[in-house]
Amino acid sequence: MAQAASVTRRYRFSAAHRLHTDQLSEEENRRVFGKCNNPNGHGHNYVVYVTVGGPIDPATGRSLDLEGLDRVVTERVVRRFDHQDLNRDPAFTQITTTGENLARLIWEILHEAIPNGKLAKVGVVETRDNYFEYAGPSSSC
Ligand SMILES: Nc1nc2c(c(=O)[nH]1)N=C([C@H](O)[C@H](O)COP(=O)(O)OP(=O)(O)OP(=O)(O)O)CN2
Numbered sequence: 001m002a003q004a005a006s007v008t009r010r011y012r013f014s015a016a017h018r019l020h021t022d023q024l025s026e027e028e029n030r031r032v033f034g035k036c037n038n039p040n041g042h043g044h045n046y047v048v049y050v051t052v053g054g055p056i057d058p059a060t061g062r063s064l065d066l067e068g069l070d071r072v073v074t075e076r077v078v079r080r081f082d083h084q085d086l087n088r089d090p091a092f093t094q095i096t097t098t099g100e101n102l103a104r105l106i107w108e109i110l111h112e113a114i115p116n117g118k119l120a121k122v123g124v125v126e127t128r129d130n131y132f133e134y135a136g137p138s139s140s141c
């Protein structure tokens with residue numbers, strides 16, 4: 001029986017954002033999001049870790065074609081977000097541009113494109129100290 005393994009590949013993009021939601025008043029936004037609600041926004045050099053898994057092909061020793069993964073992530077994620085204002089992205093009109101939401105959005109984008117349930121996890125590094133992960137909807141939901 002083929003053994004399963006996982007591979008994690010790192011990607012980068014830089015983007016601006018502002019933590020703000022129309023569901024709260026201006027004052028509540030300032031209280032909840034603090035300096036991250038600054039109207040001028042701010043930027044991050046985001047690092048995205050994409051983990052994919054599957055059986056190891058006995059002939060190649062690989063569980064995944066990394067070049068294929070690069071194509072998908074570059075076209076669908078890096079090109080979409082690099083040097084953009086995340087708050088202007090259509091996916092963020094109703095949700096805040098938190099790391100949690102960004103990790104989930106990237107997972108959803110990649111889940112459509114990566115076949116056979118191979119996508120295991122998306123990790124997003126936002127700052128030196130902030131790291132977010134999303135691994136798909138919880139089975140209990
Ligand atoms: N739950 C979340 N909280 C915060 C998020 C988030 O995505 N989810 N994001 C931010 C900011 O976007 C922010 O830019 C990072 O803020 P902070 O952690 O304060 O970053 P600093 O490096 O400036 O931290 P200091 O400790 O103040 O140096 C905030 N919260």
Ligand SMILES: [Zn+2]
Binds near residue numbers: 017036042043044
């Ligand atoms: Zn931020």
